[in-house]
Amino acid sequence: xxxxxxxxxxxxxxxxxxxLALCKQHYLEWVPEQAERFIKKYRMxxxxxRILVAVSGGKDxxxxxxxxxxxxxxxxxxxxxxxxxxxxxxxxxxxxxxxTFAARHGLKLHVVDVAREYGYTIxxxxxxxxxxxxxxxxxxxxxxxxEMNRIARDxxxxxxxxxxxxxxxxxxxxxxxxxxxxxxxxxQGPVLPAGPGLARKVKPLCRFYEREMAAYAFLRGxxxxxxxxxFAQGATSLYYKAILNRMENERPGLKLTFYLNFLEARxxxxxGPASGAADEELHPCPGCGQPTSAPGLCxxxxxxxx
Amino acid sequence: MSVKLxxxxxxxxxxxxxxxxxxxxxxxxxxxxxxxxxxxxxxxEDEILQDGQVIKLVAVISGG
Ligand code: SF4
Ligand SMILES: [Zn+2]
Ligand SMILES: [Zn+2]
Numbered sequence: 366x367x368x369x370x371x372x373x374x375x376x377x378x379x380x381x382x383x384x385l386a387l388c389k390q391h392y393l394e395w396v397p398e399q400a401e402r403f404i405k406k407y408r409m410x411x412x413x414x415r416i417l418v419a420v421s422g423g424k425d426x427x428x429x430x431x432x433x434x435x436x437x438x439x440x441x442x443x444x445x446x447x448x449x450x451x452x453x454x455x456x457x458x459x460x461x462x463x464x465t466f467a468a469r470h471g472l473k474l475h476v477v478d479v480a481r482e483y484g485y486t487i488x489x490x491x492x493x494x495x496x497x498x499x500x501x502x503x504x505x506x507x508x509x510x511x512e513m514n515r516i517a518r519d520x521x522x523x524x525x526x527x528x529x530x531x532x533x534x535x536x537x538x539x540x541x542x543x544x545x546x547x548x549x550x551x552x553q554g555p556v557l558p559a560g561p562g563l564a565r566k567v568k569p570l571c572r573f574y575e576r577e578m579a580a581y582a583f584l585r586g587x588x589x590x591x592x593x594x595x596f597a598q599g600a601t602s603l604y605y606k607a608i609l610n611r612m613e614n615e616r617p618g619l620k621l622t623f624y625l626n627f628l629e630a631r632x633x634x635x636x637g638p639a640s641g642a643a644d645e646e647l648h649p650c651p652g653c654g655q656p657t658s659a660p661g662l663c664x665x666x667x668x669x670x671x
Numbered sequence: 672m673s674v675k676l677x678x679x680x681x682x683x684x685x686x687x688x689x690x691x692x693x694x695x696x697x698x699x700x701x702x703x704x705x706x707x708x709x710x711x712x713x714x715x716e717d718e719i720l721q722d723g724q725v726i727k728l729v730a731v732i733s734g735g
Binding site: 378532597600610 | 703717730732
């Protein structure tokens with residue numbers, strides 16, 4: 366029987382990548398401790414700063430919110446309603462789970478409804494734009510980014526935190542490496558510094574395996590949306606995750622090493638100066654005021670004005 | 672005599688007496704991609720599954 370390293374009781378979670386097994390109680394202590402370590406190591410934020418956590422109703426973002434609150438940080442939530450239904454009520458259910466979580470812990474949750482703000486749901490926006498008929502993910506990503514930036518700025522948050530876990534980061538890294546996408550590689554990391562009119566962006570869970578976050582949500586009793594977004598099927602990220610997990614299975618720790626060695630190489634300047642959002646010439650968009658690289662309307666404003 | 676494993680809508684029946692890890696390998700499920708639960712508790716890979724037990728697998732990997 367596998368035993369908890371701290372107390373010798375029966376272990377609930379075994380992490381081969383860390384050669385560490387822990388019981389429920391010690392696992393629930395270990396995760397926030399580790400998160401705090403990473404927050405400090407990468408200088409993500411301080412207890413004085415106001416954090417906006419982007420929550421989707423999924424295990425990662427709700428666990429992140431839970432962890433930040435437990436650690437004593439000032440974190441409000443932001444739920445962006447995408448209007449994805451597809452007969453499953455996906456957005457409605459996700460929103461309800463975020464609202465329940467916020468109410469249970471007495472937290473503040475901002476809700477932005479894309480259809481109410483801009484007149485179209487995400488699937489409808491994708492339909493009318495040339496960017497993604499049938500596959501709304503590009504439009505969805507663009508919209509989420511824009512709305513997170515907007516709310517963070519309008520409500521005066523210092524930091525925007527997202528629930529990306531190690532598997533998410535390793536999958537993105539894998540894709541960017543296959544494409545030798547130098548610009549993206551240079552910017553990928555636990556922290557994206559603030560730019561003109563843009564809050565700092567941080568990923569406090571970037572060193573936790575996806576399985577670790579699922580175990581945290583499960584053991585903590587966080588109710589999250591278990592079903593996937595109906596459009597996630599066939600996503601490239603899932604394909605990369607599957608490949609990485611097959612390698613991880615043979616070589617425990619491979620995903621973590623892949624990511625951490627990348628961060629070191631990036632820090633050492635392998636991809637050029639490790640700067641952030643402010644490294645190219647940016648102009649404020651005349652529509653929304655958010656910085657954009659080309660003169661004229663930003664791609665989000667072009668998307669919703671068409 | 673069987674152990675039942677459930678993952679999303681799928682159910683699998685296996686013979687008892689194997690470890691969870693062997694069961695997952697038989698089903699071609701990577702341990703890294705699931706959490707295994709029995710009666711609402713997490714169980715680990717070295718656990719030997721007994722006749723009549725129902726193991727619910729929680730898929731942990733999401734896309735998008
Ligand atoms: S899978 Fe695509 S459409 Fe669904 S939430 Fe993710 S990015 Fe948006
Ligand atoms: Zn213990
Ligand atoms: Zn704009």
